[in-house]
Amino acid sequence: MPIEYKKTVAVLSGICTVEEAEELLEWLHAHPGGKVNLKDLEHPHTAVLQVLMALRPSVSVPPQDEAMRAWLLPALEEQEKSA
Amino acid sequence: MNPMLEAFISEARDLIEAASSCFLALEDRPGDAELLNDLFRSIHTIKGGAGLFKIEPFIRVVHRAEDALDRIRDGELDLTPERTDIFLEVLDQISTWLDELEATEELGPDAEERSAALVAQIEAMTATGSASPPPPAQKEQEQGPVPEAGEQPAAKELPLDSSPPPPWLAQAVDACFAANRPEILARSPLVAITYTPDEQCFFTGDDPLLTVRNTPDLLWFAVKGPESWGDVTEFDPYQCRVRFHCLAGADEPALREHFQYVEEQVEFQEVSRAALLQPSGAPAASTTADAFVADARTAIANSDWDQLASLSRAALETAGPELFTASALRRILLLLAAQVHEARLFSMLVEAVAEQAWPVGESISAQPEDSPPSSAGQNAREDLPAGDDRTLALDILHTQDRILEMPCAPELWQGRLRAVATTIQRTLESLGEEEPAAKLAEAVAEAIARHDATPVRRILGSALKGKEATVPLAAPTAPPSPATPPEKRPPDLGQTRKERRPTVIKVDHARIDALMDLAGELVVAKNGLPFLARKAEEEFGLRELAREIKQHYAVLNRIVDELQHTVMQVSMVPVSTVFGRFPRLVRDLSRKLGKEIRLLIEGEETEADKNVIESLAEPLIHMVRNSIDHGIEPPEVREENGKERCGVLRISARQTGDQVVIEVQDDGRGIDPEVIKKKAYEKGVISEEQLDTITDAEAVRLILAPGLSTAKQVSDLSGRGVGMDVVRNAVEQAGGTLDIESSLGQGTTVRLSMPLSMAVTQVMLVEVGGQSFGVPMDAIRETVRVPAEEIRRIKGQEVVVLRQRLIPICRLRQVLELNNENAKARETEAIMVVSVAGQEIGLVVDGFDEGVDIILKPPEGIMAKFGLYAGTALLGDGRVLLIFDLKELIRCL
Numbered sequence A: 001m002p003i004e005y006k007k008t009v010a011v012l013s014g015i016c017t018v019e020e021a022e023e024l025l026e027w028l029h030a031h032p033g034g035k036v037n038l039k040d041l042e043h044p045h046t047a048v049l050q051v052l053m054a055l056r057p058s059v060s061v062p063p064q065d066e067a068m069r070a071w072l073l074p075a076l077e078e079q080e081k082s083a
Numbered sequence B: 001m002n003p004m005l006e007a008f009i010s011e012a013r014d015l016i017e018a019a020s021s022c023f024l025a026l027e028d029r030p031g032d033a034e035l036l037n038d039l040f041r042s043i044h045t046i047k048g049g050a051g052l053f054k055i056e057p058f059i060r061v062v063h064r065a066e067d068a069l070d071r072i073r074d075g076e077l078d079l080t081p082e083r084t085d086i087f088l089e090v091l092d093q094i095s096t097w098l099d100e101l102e103a104t105e106e107l108g109p110d111a112e113e114r115s116a117a118l119v120a121q122i123e124a125m126t127a128t129g130s131a132s133p134p135p136p137a138q139k140e141q142e143q144g145p146v147p148e149a150g151e152q153p154a155a156k157e158l159p160l161d162s163s164p165p166p167p168w169l170a171q172a173v174d175a176c177f178a179a180n181r182p183e184i185l186a187r188s189p190l191v192a193i194t195y196t197p198d199e200q201c202f203f204t205g206d207d208p209l210l211t212v213r214n215t216p217d218l219l220w221f222a223v224k225g226p227e228s229w230g231d232v233t234e235f236d237p238y239q240c241r242v243r244f245h246c247l248a249g250a251d252e253p254a255l256r257e258h259f260q261y262v263e264e265q266v267e268f269q270e271v272s273r274a275a276l277l278q279p280s281g282a283p284a285a286s287t288t289a290d291a292f293v294a295d296a297r298t299a300i301a302n303s304d305w306d307q308l309a310s311l312s313r314a315a316l317e318t319a320g321p322e323l324f325t326a327s328a329l330r331r332i333l334l335l336l337a338a339q340v341h342e343a344r345l346f347s348m349l350v351e352a353v354a355e356q357a358w359p360v361g362e363s364i365s366a367q368p369e370d371s372p373p374s375s376a377g378q379n380a381r382e383d384l385p386a387g388d389d390r391t392l393a394l395d396i397l398h399t400q401d402r403i404l405e406m407p408c409a410p411e412l413w414q415g416r417l418r419a420v421a422t423t424i425q426r427t428l429e430s431l432g433e434e435e436p437a438a439k440l441a442e443a444v445a446e447a448i449a450r451h452d453a454t455p456v457r458r459i460l461g462s463a464l465k466g467k468e469a470t471v472p473l474a475a476p477t478a479p480p481s482p483a484t485p486p487e488k489r490p491p492d493l494g495q496t497r498k499e500r501r502p503t504v505i506k507v508d509h510a511r512i513d514a515l516m517d518l519a520g521e522l523v524v525a526k527n528g529l530p531f532l533a534r535k536a537e538e539e540f541g542l543r544e545l546a547r548e549i550k551q552h553y554a555v556l557n558r559i560v561d562e563l564q565h566t567v568m569q570v571s572m573v574p575v576s577t578v579f580g581r582f583p584r585l586v587r588d589l590s591r592k593l594g595k596e597i598r599l600l601i602e603g604e605e606t607e608a609d610k611n612v613i614e615s616l617a618e619p620l621i622h623m624v625r626n627s628i629d630h631g632i633e634p635p636e637v638r639e640e641n642g643k644e645r646c647g648v649l650r651i652s653a654r655q656t657g658d659q660v661v662i663e664v665q666d667d668g669r670g671i672d673p674e675v676i677k678k679k680a681y682e683k684g685v686i687s688e689e690q691l692d693t694i695t696d697a698e699a700v701r702l703i704l705a706p707g708l709s710t711a712k713q714v715s716d717l718s719g720r721g722v723g724m725d726v727v728r729n730a731v732e733q734a735g736g737t738l739d740i741e742s743s744l745g746q747g748t749t750v751r752l753s754m755p756l757s758m759a760v761t762q763v764m765l766v767e768v769g770g771q772s773f774g775v776p777m778d779a780i781r782e783t784v785r786v787p788a789e790e791i792r793r794i795k796g797q798e799v800v801v802l803r804q805r806l807i808p809i810c811r812l813r814q815v816l817e818l819n820n821e822n823a824k825a826r827e828t829e830a831i832m833v834v835s836v837a838g839q840e841i842g843l844v845v846d847g848f849d850e851g852v853d854i855i856l857k858p859p860e861g862i863m864a865k866f867g868l869y870a871g872t873a874l875l876g877d878g879r880v881l882l883i884f885d886l887k888e889l890i891r892c893l
Helices: A019-030 A046-055 A066-082 B003-028 B033-050 B056-073 B081-104 B111-129 B136-142 B153-157 B169-178 B208-213 B252-258 B260-265 B273-277 B290-301 B305-318 B324-337 B343-355 B372-383 B389-405 B410-430 B435-450 B454-470 B493-500 B509-538 B543-570 B582-593 B610-631 B635-640 B673-683 B688-693 B696-704 B712-718 B724-733 B812-816 B861-865 B886-892
Strands: A003-005 A009-012 A014-016 A035-037 A041-044 A058-061 B190-195 B218-224 B243-248 B266-271 B572-574 B597-602 B607-609 B647-656 B659-666 B737-743 B747-755 B761-768 B771-776 B780-787 B792-794 B797-802 B805-811 B828-836 B839-845 B847-854 B869-874 B880-884
Touching (some): A003 A019, A009 A019, A041 B208, A046 A066, A046 B208, B003 B582, B033 B056, B056 B081, B056 B111, B081 B582, B169 B218, B169 B243, B190 B208, B273 B324, B305 B324, B324 B343, B410 B435, B410 B454, B435 B454, B509 B543, B509 B610, B509 B847, B543 B572, B572 B610, B610 B647, B610 B659, B610 B724, B673 B688, B673 B696, B696 B724, B724 B737, B761 B828, B761 B839, B761 B880, B771 B847, B805 B812, B828 B847
Parallel strands (some): A009 A035, A035 A058, B597 B647
Antiparallel strands (some): B572 B607, B647 B659, B659 B747, B761 B771, B761 B847
């Protein structure tokens, strides 16, 4: 299960496919203060990434992978700035 | 079946059709760019769709074909008839595969072989065509970034170095500085990729992010959201709204290949290191960095990079982070970190700090945003035919002149002058003129000394004059319109796509059939109301109620009629769906048979029910084939006979009443009635008397008769008749009729009439022996009541003379053996004259009833054995009506 939904944190790990986008979106709608843990995320499908960019949940744990952080965090931050 | 596969198959079929008509149109208009583009798009879309399924052999072939087409589109190869043959063969194979996919969801067992064979054919054909046959393996490399690859496809996507770099470039470099990733400056040139995925791309299985992350030699990328995500509660996660900005070091062919499936959503731009270095930000007051500039110049002169680094770091701390200076300093530091020790680049940056402006010559877009020349120049280039360097150069020179004319802050003036001078010099160099370039340096020095741009402008003027005399240029002095708005750039793809999306839905034909059936049932149900009205009146004496029922019936009647009409419209398709195959058929056959044929198609917009059209396809192909094979003579024979070499085959469709009439007309050798007569007599199709009395027109028609036309000899004799019987059967089964006219040496016309729609049939009810039967209305010529004594007997055959014609009659009551005992002699007989296959016959019935619309259901089960009946239908009062198949009926007589 690439996304594990805990009480206040959604843990994204491995490869999140396009099917997971809607579920994540619903969870984030249902948990407005919900956070995301991206520690073991290897690849989010563009649709999943979009959900993160649009809803801007706070990131509890950034990705472990440095290359991943390099593009993912700016993408999420940029949205915060512009929004 | 997997709905995706289903959609793909149906879409691919349409595309194949479109592609083959493009190929044929290209034979008439070779090199038509629009057609080629359409063609390419069709094949490309097929390939894209196929990528979703595990059908490698299929994809391989399409991919090769696409490559070959690409080269044809770029003018590398010509589309010769031989190549068209191969492409058409590919389309045929794809069609076959689609059929196989539809039937079994996988390709046939021999797919690999066929695929390999076709790929080999395509390769052979592309190899033989080019001057230096490139083996396919090398083809990719061939498209490498060789500068002289002017006509290569690459040149289109990769504009000149001086093109404006994407606006996000500065952001990218700043981000890399922040992340301490100097490697983007270590290599040059890079390719900047702007990827705007299609909004609907998720539905085709795309993951743009994955594509981006897998980009070969990706150095940096960023994901950008839209300006605003809008209301997040209504956010649709399946609409792709992000864009990607990437910098990659890979060579362009590799990148193109990587993005080949989303080619139209991606923009590639080659960016030089200098373009990367262009700082951004607001210019500061010019004095702030003077100390730094002086020290830095010394450091660069001494190649003291450590010194430069510490100077820059110190200056960066004091400069506002948003300022131009800071931006330039960051680039110096990044460049140092990348270990690129090119004094020229550092100088450029340091001078940029000094002048708070980026040298114009280095990058056109370094000019202030509001200065039109850059966009004008760029635009002019877009409008120019490729390769017209001189015109482009002139345009650049004009632009420089205009820049010098523009007012300028005194502290920027010198920098601008130098920048202009650099541009002029390079432009002139590119035109191969060294001499004015040398003078230019002097002029610049003079101009700076005098603080007046005149010397430079003089040189510019003389250079321009020289050029304009030699280059016929359309109004070069007209200032390039400053109103070249940024909208002129390629429009946003997503948007145009949305507009282009047709408002057509594809519906499974079975559903339309079901709808049609229901509408038909409604007709029948509606027909029950008059019965009810009569019952109310006659059995229950409720005249008032009967009247009201009739009123309601009238309303219902109107609505049902409209409904039926509309439903019929839905399933109407133009005959062009069938005619569309003919250009190809004619082309293939005429090439094969060595005949020259001009195909004229008329009335292809005529519409008819889809089922009718479909049933037409086979017979029509037969007819066309016959005309080409046997009708139209070889060119030499035609010339001998004083005809034009090129035979004319005219296929026309028109609507008359509720019939569609399709004619296939050729101007070939025609049919010799004498030969047919003789043959028919020999075969026993006609008697000796008939042989003498038969008219030529009738004789020609004999070719449709069974027993004669199927015989092989006839085709040898008359040059016609191959499968004419088959054609006739198919047409008649579909409720149509076939007629033929021919004059020897002039040509032949085969005429085919079909009902517009097969859903509802009009029949007339007749009564025979206390039972009702239906007779198809279109066969009925007249209904008459004839005094019994007028019926005569000729050789045991009862006949009646009507309007000076002798019409044989038959008593249905006897034929059907119904209630013969109470068949008492009457004073008048009701005769229904019907015409079947050109022959008239009178049917004696007990009485005529009204005509009704019915839905003819073909007989099933046990009933199917009785060929006498075309089918059954349900009447309004619940009775089952048997409908005669008149042809069979007459055959049984």
